[in-house]
Amino acid sequence: MKVHLVVGARPNFMKIAPLYKELLRKGDVFKPELIHTGQHYDEKMSKLFFEDLRMPKPDVYLAVGSGNHGSQTAKIMERYEEYLLSGGKPELVVVAGDVNSTFACAYVAKKHHISVAHLEAGLRSFDNDMPEEINRILTDRISDLLLTPSLDGNDNLIKEGADPKRIKFVGNIMMDSIVEHEKQAKASSILHDLGLEEKQPYILVTLHRPSNVDSFDGLSIILKAFRDLSSETKIVFPMHPRTRNNITRLQLDYLVSGNSNLLITDPIGYLDFMKLQMHAALILTDSGGIQEESTFFGIPCLTLRENTERPVTITEGTNKLVKLDTHCIVSEAESVLEGDRKTGSIPMYWDGCTAQRVVKEFREFFDK
Secondary structure (H helix, E strand, O other): OEEEEEEOOHHHHHHHHHHHHHHHHOOOOOEEEEEEOOOOOOHHHHHHHHHHOOOOOOOEEOOOOOOOHHHHHHHHHHHHHHHHHHHHOOOEEEEEOOOHHHHHHHHHHHHOOOEEEEEOOOOOOOOOOOHHHHHHHHHHHHOOEEEEOOHHHHHHHHHOOOOHHHEEEOOOOHHHHHHHHHHHHHOOOHHHHOOOOOOOOEEEEOOOOHHHHOOHHHHHHHHHHHHHHOOOOEEEEEOOHHHHHHHHHOOOHHHOOOOOOEEEEOOOOHHHHHHHHHHOOEEEEOOHHHHHHHHHHOOOEEEOOOOOOOOHHHHOOOEEEOOOOHHHHHHHHHHHHOOOOOOOOOOOOOOOOHHHHHHHHHHHHHHO
8 A cells, every 4th residue: 555655844754754664664554655845955954854864765856945835835736746647646645744745745635536644633823824824724624534643633623623533643753753763862972063061051942933033023032032141051053044044134143143152053963953952951942843852851942932833842841932022032041041940741642652553543544
C-alpha cells in the first residue's frame, strides 16, 4: 500500500521522520514515499535536518521555493497534481502540521479521491489572522483521519462537528524524534563551538512569525528586549532568513550589532539545536514546535505571541504567553532567570511511541 508522506517546511521533518521509519518496518503492508514540496528550500533549513534525522533523499522534490501564500500554495497544488497524474497516485496521503504544503497536498489528494490523514490535527489558536490557522481548519475539514497530539485537539474537532470516528488521539510525534535522537544531541559540540560553558546560563531565541518580524513596531519591540536582556545574560539567536532580511530592510541592525553577548548564528541543525534547548536557562520563541519541545525538556519557555494553538504547553507544561511589549518581555524573562521557574509535566502520549499508534490507526482504517 503506497503512502505519500508530505514534508515542506522544517517542522514537518521531525513529525514525518519517525513515521517514515515505522512504515518501513511494516514493509509487508506499507510502501512509504517521501514528497518534499521545497517550501523550505534553504540548505541550512532543510538539508541539515534531513541529515540529522537520518532521512533518505526525497522520492519526489517539487522545488516550489518561496512566494506569497497564494502563489506558493498554487505551485504546490499544480506540481503535486502533475506527479499524481503521472502515475504516482497512492492509497493514502499523510500531511503534518499547518504549513502551506499541508493544506495544498491534502486538497489535491481529496480532489483525486485519495484518503488523507492529518498528523497533528485539531490544534487551534482561534486567531484567523494567522495563516497557519486557516491551513489547520481547512485541512481538518477534508481529512479522513484526524490524528491529534493532545486531548484538547479532540475537543476542538468535536465542537466543530467532526465525526468522532475520524478522530484518533495518538500523541505528539515530534517527541518520537526527540526520544530517538536525544543521546546523539547530548554529544553535540555546539556549546563549545559557540564558546559557552556547559553550565553557563544563556537564553535561547527563535523568531520568525510574520506578525513579529515583518513590521518595524513588532520587530523593534522584541529586539530592544533582547538588547536589554543581553546586558546581563548571553543570548543565542539562530536567525531565520526572514528575520535577518527584515532587520536589514527595516534598518534595525543597530539593535543587534556590536553586542558580544548576543550570539547570532545561521540556522542550526536539529541535533545542535536540541542540545541548546536542553541546556538553556530560558527559551524565548514564537514557534509552535519549540513550545512543545521546551515542555518535554522541562525548560521555561516564554512565547512571544498573544495566543497559542498548543495550550497544553501552558496548562501542563513550562510555557507562558508574553505580551508583545519590551518591558513585559524583559520583566518576565528576568523573573525566570532569578529563579521563578514554571514547573510542568509531560503530557499524555508524548512518549516516543506515537508513530506506532499512527501506523496501527492506518491499518484499522484500511481494514474497515
